[in-house]
Amino acid sequence: MGKQRIEEVFQDKLAAGQKLFVPYIMAGDGGLDILEERLLFLEECGASAVELGIPFSDPVADGPTIQDAGIRALRNGTTLTSVFETLEGFRNKLSMPIIFMAYLNPIYKYGIEKFAADCEKAGVDGLIIPDLPLEEEALVVDYLQEKSIALIRLAALTSPEERLREIAKRTEGFLYAVSVTGTTGARAAHQANVINYLRDLKEITDVPVLAGFGVSNPEQGRELGSACDGVIVGSKIVELLYQDKIDEVKRLIQGSIYNTSISSSSTR
Numbered sequence: 001m002g003k004q005r006i007e008e009v010f011q012d013k014l015a016a017g018q019k020l021f022v023p024y025i026m027a028g029d030g031g032l033d034i035l036e037e038r039l040l041f042l043e044e045c046g047a048s049a050v051e052l053g054i055p056f057s058d059p060v061a062d063g064p065t066i067q068d069a070g071i072r073a074l075r076n077g078t079t080l081t082s083v084f085e086t087l088e089g090f091r092n093k094l095s096m097p098i099i100f101m102a103y104l105n106p107i108y109k110y111g112i113e114k115f116a117a118d119c120e121k122a123g124v125d126g127l128i129i130p131d132l133p134l135e136e137e138a139l140v141v142d143y144l145q146e147k148s149i150a151l152i153r154l155a156a157l158t159s160p161e162e163r164l165r166e167i168a169k170r171t172e173g174f175l176y177a178v179s180v181t182g183t184t185g186a187r188a189a190h191q192a193n194v195i196n197y198l199r200d201l202k203e204i205t206d207v208p209v210l211a212g213f214g215v216s217n218p219e220q221g222r223e224l225g226s227a228c229d230g231v232i233v234g235s236k237i238v239e240l241l242y243q244d245k246i247d248e249v250k251r252l253i254q255g256s257i258y259n260t261s262i263s264s265s266s267t268r
């Protein structure tokens with residue numbers, strides 16, 4: 001399904017007046033045995049897609065919460081191979097898109113051609129590679145395109161306008177609007193200029209724009225979501241799952257995706 005699944009699922013939700021919510025979890029945190037249960041739960045809560053982190057020893061864009069989750073996952077012996085195998089076992093039980101968040105090094109070591117083929121086999125629809133700049137994309141784009149795997153590009157608050165336009169033009173599936181300057185991690189509030197940044201991004205692209213980094217509660221989710229198409233939440237979700245606070249995960253997701261056409265939130 002690949003890129004097309006992301007486009008269709010997101011378009012359906014947006015057309016129904018819903019905002020999008022994409023939780024990030026670290027594959028192998030808590031063991032790969034619980035991955036199926038967690039993904040089914042997130043889908044049931046109303047997640048529009050899931051961003052699945054591949055643990056890596058040198059996660060330069062990650063703050064302490066996700067770094068710690070990565071260390072736990074690596075200690076559990078999580079590898080790209082075991083994640084692919086696990087997903088293949090239950091992919092057909094989920095209808096939401098699955099997006100990998102992986103640094104370039106593990107993908108490169110695995111072999112980009114094999115990686116793209118295994119994404120297709122395991123039903124991985126899209127990919128975020130945070131340490132792959134536009135200038136180096138030639139390393140991967142052809143292989144991903146052949147398998148229809150969306151390469152989701154990241155816009156930064158500090159990117160000059162011309163670069164933002166290029167990023168917006170190239171991105172597939174959606175545009176990831178990084179909404180803080182710094183690493184991942186829950187924050188109490190966002191900078192004042194973030195809303196304008198999101199509105200500007202909406203103007204330069206037709207694909208959905210999702211805001212990520214720093215969202216830690218439904219109020220922030222709704223605030224950022226009001227200026228774009230929805231939010232991505234990582235650290236807060238990772239922390240709540242680690243603490244087994246399942247009900248709070250549900251509240252965070254459902255509280256963030258209000259429905260723009262019928263004011264009460266849908267639990268579908």
Ligand SMILES: O=P(O)(O)OC[C@@H](O)[C@@H](O)c1c[nH]c2ccccc12
Binds near residue numbers: 053212214233234236
């Ligand atoms: O953790 P936060 O602040 O909620 O941010 C989302 C983020 O975790 C997730 O999208 C992500 C995890 N690691 C990344 C590295 C780069 C870009 C994005 C990510």
